[in-house]
Amino acid sequence: MRRALRFRISGITEGIPTLQVAEVLDLSLGGAVVKHQRMFEPQRPCFLQLATTGNVSTIRCRIVNSHASSDGPDGGPPYKTILEFRNLTAAAKKLLKTLIQSFGSHGGWEVAGP
Numbered sequence: 673m674r675r676a677l678r679f680r681i682s683g684i685t686e687g688i689p690t691l692q693v694a695e696v697l698d699l700s701l702g703g704a705v706v707k708h709q710r711m712f713e714p715q716r717p718c719f720l721q722l723a724t725t726g727n728v729s730t731i732r733c734r735i736v737n738s739h740a741s742s743d744g745p746d747g748g749p750p751y752k753t754i755l756e757f758r759n760l761t762a763a764a765k766k767l768l769k770t771l772i773q774s775f776g777s778h779g780g781w782e783v784a785g786p
Contacts, residue, residue, distance in 0.1 A: 677771070681753075683718030683735060685710045694720070695749060701768055703733070703756040707749040712738040720755060722767055729764045731757050 677696040682689065694706035704720065712718060712735045720731045738753040760768070 679706075679723065680721040681706060681708060681712075681718060681755075682721070683712040684716045685712055687713075694753075697752070699768070699772055701757070701760070701765065701772070703736070703754065705752065705754050707741060707752050709749050709751065711740070711751045712753055714738055717758075718755065720757075722764070722771070724767065724771065729761070729767045731764050731768075732759055733757055 677699070678693055679696065680691055681694040682691045684690070685692075690710060692708045692710060694708040696704055696706055698705040706720075714735050714737055716735050718733045718735055720733050722729045722731060733755040736754040736756050738751060741750055741752040757764075
């Protein structure tokens, strides 16, 4: 059974640091596209907390763009954000590669975080 890949993302929302659960729509070694509940300020730094079975890694990111999603409140989280990863550690790269391979081999995400 496929479940959405969800991680925590922390960043600035309306000038206030915030922690949100984000659903991952696309993931690569360079960045991610996520959906979440409140808009983040573009060009600001943020952190994506990747948590899978026994592994946790926090990735430093930059918000490239954050905007309202066309899905609306009943169709899922209302905001979509593009993240660019910054200064990936070897452990974070390894975890990302594992997640990307899992997605490709199963036709969808097989793991879920918080």
